Amino acid sequence: MPQHERFEPRNRKKPRALAGLTLALGAMLLSGCSEAESVPTLTWYINPDDGGQAAIAERCTADSGGTYRIETSLLPNDAAAQREQLARRLAAGDSSLDIMSLDPPFIPELAEPGFLAPVPDDVAQRTTQNVVEGALAGAQWKDELVTVPFWANTQLLWYRKSVAEAAGLDMSQPVTWQQIMDAAASQDKFLGVQGQRGESMTVWVNALIESGGGQIIQNPEAPAAEIELGLVSEAGREAAEIVSTIGKEGLGGPGLATQDENFSMILFQGDKGSFMVNWPFVWPATNSAVEAGSLDPELIEDIGWTLYPRVNANEPTAPPLGGINLGVGAASDHPDLAYEAIECIVSPENQAEYFITNGNPPSNTEAYEDPRIEEAFPMADTIRESLELSAPRPQTPYYNEVSIGLQQNWAPPRSVDPATTPEQTTEFILAVLRGESLL
Amino acid sequence: MSTTVKPSSTGTKAGKRAAQPYSERAKGERRLGWLLAGPAFVVMLAVTAYPIVQAGYDSLFNYRLTAPSEREFIGLGNYGVILTDFVWWRDLGVTLLITVITVIVELILGFALALVMHKALKSVRGLLRTAILVPYGIITVVSAFAWFYAFDINSGYVNNWFDWVPGIDPDLNWFAGTWTSLFVIMASEIWKTTPFISLLLLAGLAQVPDELTEAAEVDGATWWERMSRVILPNMKAAIMVAVLFRALDAFRIFDNVFIMTNGAFGTEVLSLLAYRTSISRLEIGMGSAVSVLLFICVLLICFIAIKLFKVDLAGARGSK
Incomplete structure (x- = not known):
């Protein structure tokens, strides 16, 4: 990558400083390129929020130790428009749909034609422990887990x-x-x-x-x-x-x-x-x-x-019952990495943090044990009780x-x-x- | 705007020429013409003809985007369902109502504005034209949102400002009823596109020779007589072209309805029905059929205007 040629010093008075800058820039660009080439990028289509999902994406990227990098891409404001965009992209076999934030009522429509990559058994087992019943029901289609519960409303x-x-x-x-x-x-x-x-x-x-x-x-x-x-x-x-x-x-x-x-x-x-x-x-x-x-x-x-x-x-x-589940597109180039990233995203710590910063309640009951939640949401216990009683839409x-x-x-x-x-x-x-x- | 239509005289000349062999120069010009127009022609085919043909083909299938394996050929079945459905006829009625009312009101207002622009003093003419054109320069979605927020019961100011008008009070929810919603939709449409019609009419007004009106004036004609006997008959072509263009545009109204009511409470128009069927419901077959029918309606309006009302597209350009 001969990027440094562009920074050829034209000002003869400061050749050294410029040469140094050139080298530093060149090194940065080169290292940037090599990292981008070797680390697979996962695109996470998120519904609009107060920046909580982008923050989780950054944390999980850092925690992965260079295994993957999560980039977020914003979906339209309302649930119906999100569904329209995702359904069209999935039907067209868009391979950029690595991770998707999905509204539960629309999941069967995407699961039935096989637009979603199957959830690996071990991931399914680890991500459904302590999940409230309603959220779990919303993540399934025909008694099979097709998405991973993230937050539940x-x-x-x-x-x-x-x-x-x-x-x-x-x-x-x-x-x-x-x-x-x-x-x-x-x-x-x-x-x-x-x-x-x-x-x-x-x-x-x-x-x-x-x-x-x-x-x-x-x-x-x-x-x-x-x-x-x-x-x-x-x-x-x-x-x-x-x-x-x-x-x-x-x-x-x-x-x-x-x-x-x-x-x-x-x-x-x-x-x-x-x-x-x-x-x-x-x-x-x-x-x-x-x-x-x-x-x-x-x-x-x-x-x-x-x-x-x-x-x-x-x-x-x-x-x-509302909330968001995470699904992986069937045409994704990295389904395994996507599920690895999803496991990180839905960790009880991230769910608790997301509740505190963005006001979206966790689907995992373990997350409610974070003492900061009670402080920010005095009604957290009522929310949890309500989630246990809640009924999903058809x-x-x-x-x-x-x-x-x-x-x-x-x-x-x-x-x-x-x-x-x-x-x-x-x-x-x-x-x-x-x-x-x-x- | 009317560049696609050639004056008829050119057509006959071209016909005569066709019998004789082309000279080198004529051949060269023809080649140059094709080279210049060719790329645009190809692009037009790709973005217009191809989707129309594809929609026509898709409309013959029962095809849902999320159930690709269940796609089956059903012939004209979709058209049968649509044309026997109340929703289609209701939406057609709403669309026609919006078209007729907005075009009539725009024509009257547009003519008044054109007269003002025509008669305005030279010193204020530029400013006046700019001011009148501002609404036309605003993006339709933006203007729809502006009107929506102005009338919305939760955020709007119209109810408070106009509560002295009988029928308007702070509790009036404009977007909860068919007629009040349609009123706002049509008002915003009229506000937005009257400048366009007034520009077309201004061009028509400018074509009326001053000698004619002056002569009429000398003969003792009143203002009304000059208007109805001299000016209007002389600008009939411009008026008809304005009506045709606006009618076609108004018939395809989408943005205002989509933003303000999303078709709720009997305000749905045909473009919105086509959008909801193909994009929201992902029913590609049925949605294509609605689009094809909408296209046929537009063709029908053109046909009626050109054949029955004898709109002369070339006349508006002054090339007659």
């Missing part, structure tokens, strides 16, 4: 202590949707729920149906034409009842029909805030807003948290059709009719799956 019920107190609600006991709807209505406040036509609507409906003892899909592993839905059921009707009441009685506020997780947090932080179901990111977000001076510091003291509301008082709740290769079909019929919440919506949704989704209808 769940929604809690966040509440304003002052409102709960004024409404006379004992938050130390499990509460139901009916109770929080009544409490919000009696105090003339708004509930923080996600009524937008988007993935958050499926998250909500799935949690309601699972909490009511039902399931959106009864046979998720079946081929498209044979899928049976469980919407037309007592659980489906109850779920529709809750969504419909919140929509029709204006309990979600005027912005409900376009409200996502972020805007329900802003509503909750405001004067009309009462109860909200949302992911734990709201805690660091609210804290930093207080630190930045845009929110009243007293707000922090007024915020409480507990498990996701129940549908029936005597049945346990099934909170939403695991099917046709998840996208099911989810969008559901969103089109259940949003906006005021249009939901418990008597007809579950049946209409079922007919619509089945027609789409049979290829007889556009979505």
Whole structure:
């Protein structure tokens, strides 16, 4: 590499200094080249975060002792767009997909056609110890581990202590949707729920149906034409009842029909805030807003948290499950190294660090033993308990059709009719799956 | 813009010439012409013709990107599903509604702006034209986001500024209803593309000879008579070309709807349906069929405009 020729000293007055610089640069370039050539580079496609995944990539690169180098590549913002990009690249056999951060509902769609490299048995064994059940279920397809659980997310019920107190609600006991709807209505406040036509609507409906003892899909592993839905059921009707009441009685506020997780947090932080179901990111977000001076510091003291509301008082709740798993592309040039890197990425230490710095909860229960977690997230125990109770969204290769079909019929919440919506949704989704209808 | 269309006189000359052998010079010119246009022609074939043919071929299959082994030939089956589906007709209706309303409003506003630009004093003409052209220079996605954030109930200021207008109050969620969403979508489309139409009309206005209007004025014609009897008939070609270009553009509207509602609450347009079917659902066969149908609709609009309304593309250039 004759790079040094470019630095030929033109200024005769400082030939030595330049020659020295040239040599140093040449040496750096040469060493850089030789390292880059001999150390395989693994590309990790990450979802946007606060830099936590990039930091883990750096740590694991350093820990590997020169075995591999992890480079991160950023995927689009929302889960659906991430899926679109990854699915297209995987279908085209892109060999740069060494490690991918995957949203669990979309995993079956990628696993079914063989787009993911198989997880080696020993890696599977080591990376699934102490992993919460919901996260483990989300990492599998047809009873086989196809991805490695990284972090697991769940929604809690966040509440304003002052409102709960004024409404006379004992938050130390499990509460139901009916109770929080009544409490919000009696105090003339708004509930923080996600009524937008988007993935958050499926998250909500799935949690309601699972909490009511039902399931959106009864046979998720079946081929498209044979899928049976469980919407037309007592659980489906109850779920529709809750969504419909919140929509029709204006309990979600005027912005409900376009409200996502972020805007329900802003509503909750405001004067009309009462109860909200949302992911734990709201805690660091609210804290930093207080630190930045845009929110009243007293707000922090007024915020409480507990498990996701129940549908029936005597049945346990099934909170939403989210998170990210790591998969390896079938066309990757270095699947073994990729799995070696994944083992490093999902280590309990890295998961704990990621929780503290980025607010994304670990899927490995061992990570919760880090004393710093309790300090940064006083609700860590509730999150862990919620993760154990949580239910994943339907695991099917046709998840996208099911989810969008559901969103089109259940949003906006005021249009939901418990008597007809579950049946209409079922007919619509089945027609789409049979290829007889556009979505 | 109209460089592809040659004045008809050239066509007949070329026809006569074809019978005679080419001179050395003519041959050389033809070769030079091909050398100059050839690369562009090849690129056009590669980026336009090839995808169209590929989409036509793919539309005959039941083909999902994530299930490549299940691909099967189903003939015109996808077209049957689409054309008997309510979603297609609803989206076609929404697209046509947006096209018709935006083009009419843009034509009226654009004409008014063109008149202002035409009549403006020389000293402010440059400034005025620049000011009018600014919206057209903004990237559509950026303008869509700007309009979205202005009207959004959580971040927008429109509800607060205009709460004195009947029907607008701080609790109005513009993007939760079909008509309010369509209003914002169309308003942003009109704001963005009126400058384009006004430029085309300005070119048409400039073509109307001053002697004609002056003569009419001397004859005692009122402003309205001069406008309707002299100016408008003389710039019919420019108006029709503006309408055709804008109608084709408006029919393919995507960005505004994608950013503001993503097709929610009955605001979906055909381009978005094609995008969602092929890109989001990864249904390559069905998505291609939607795209082919969309292409046929565009061809139909061109056909209607050129054959029925006799739009003369060359006329707008002043080459007549």
